[in-house]
Amino acid sequence: MYAFIAGLGTTELLIILAVLVLLFGASKLPELARGSGRALRIFKAETKGLGDDDDTKTTEQRELELRELQARQAESDRIAREHREHRGDTTA
Incomplete structure (x- = not known):
């Protein structure tokens, strides 16, 4: 009880x-x-x-994370390139 x-x-x-x-x-x-x-x-x-x-992530989750990381890197590269162009610096 x-x-x-x-x-x-x-x-x-x-x-x-x-x-x-x-x-x-x-x-x-x-x-x-x-x-x-x-x-x-x-x-x-x-x-x-x-x-x-x-360990628990699926292949699709890993691929999505990789694409997101690549997109962030591309955006960062674009911003850095625009910043260099704005300063007149043509060296990479």
Whole structure:
């Protein structure tokens, strides 16, 4: 009937809760829970980001990234060329 968390029964959970209240005080527990929740969300987001490594990328994704990189390089080259022409510098 009662949910068991990590093999702990109701009595053990109540003892742990009582110790937490004694250590931190009842007013600090909501703040502690909020901070723990934030840390858990950050941890979850970071571990999810680890799965997005190059190992999991498809061939199409790699080709798209390569085309985007080439387009950015071409744009950079064009801007540099226009800047040199504006200065009157014809050396590459």
